[in-house]
Amino acid sequence: MxxxxxxxxxxxxxxxxxxxxxxxxxxxxxxxxxxxxxxxxxxxxxxxxxxxxxxxxxxxxxxxxxEQGSFLIKENRSTYLWEECEQANALLSEKEKEFIREYINFTLYKKQQSCDH
Structure with a gap:
C-alpha cells in the first residue's frame, strides 16, 4: 500500500x-x-x-x-479535469475558454521560468 x-x-x-x-x-x-x-x-x-x-x-x-471518478493528470499539458470544470466548460463561451487556456499556459510558463532560475 x-x-x-x-x-x-x-x-x-x-x-x-x-x-x-x-x-x-x-x-x-x-x-x-x-x-x-x-x-x-x-x-x-x-x-x-x-x-x-x-x-x-x-x-x-x-x-x-x-481516485476521483473524472480525475485525470496529464502532466505534459497540465490538464486537470474535475466535474466542476466540466460543468463550467458547458457554461463558458469559446472566447472565455480561450482566455482561461491562455492564462493557464502563461502561469505554467512563468512557474517554469522561476524553477529554471
Missing amino acids: QSIYDRIESLIKLRGMTKKLFCEELGISTGNLGDWKRGKSTPSTNKLVEISSFFGVSLDWLILGK
Missing part, C-alpha cells in the same frame, strides 16, 4: 522537480520530508492542503489514495 509520502514523491517526480526544490517551494525542511519518508511523522493538515493545491490533486487521493 502506498503511503502519503509515496504519493508526494510520485507527484514530485511527475512534475520533474527535485525534492529540494519541492521543499523550498512549500517551505518544508528536508528533515521533515525525511521524517515523512521514514514514517516518523506525517504532514500537518495545513501542509496537506498546500501540497494538494500545489499539485492540483484531491485531498482524498493524497491522504487515502482514492
Whole structure:
C-alpha cells in the first residue's frame, strides 16, 4: 500500500522537480520530508492542503489514495479535469475558454521560468 509520502514523491517526480526544490517551494525542511519518508511523522493538515493545491490533486487521493471518478493528470499539458470544470466548460463561451487556456499556459510558463532560475 502506498503511503502519503509515496504519493508526494510520485507527484514530485511527475512534475520533474527535485525534492529540494519541492521543499523550498512549500517551505518544508528536508528533515521533515525525511521524517515523512521514514514514517516518523506525517504532514500537518495545513501542509496537506498546500501540497494538494500545489499539485492540483484531491485531498482524498493524497491522504487515502482514492481516485476521483473524472480525475485525470496529464502532466505534459497540465490538464486537470474535475466535474466542476466540466460543468463550467458547458457554461463558458469559446472566447472565455480561450482566455482561461491562455492564462493557464502563461502561469505554467512563468512557474517554469522561476524553477529554471
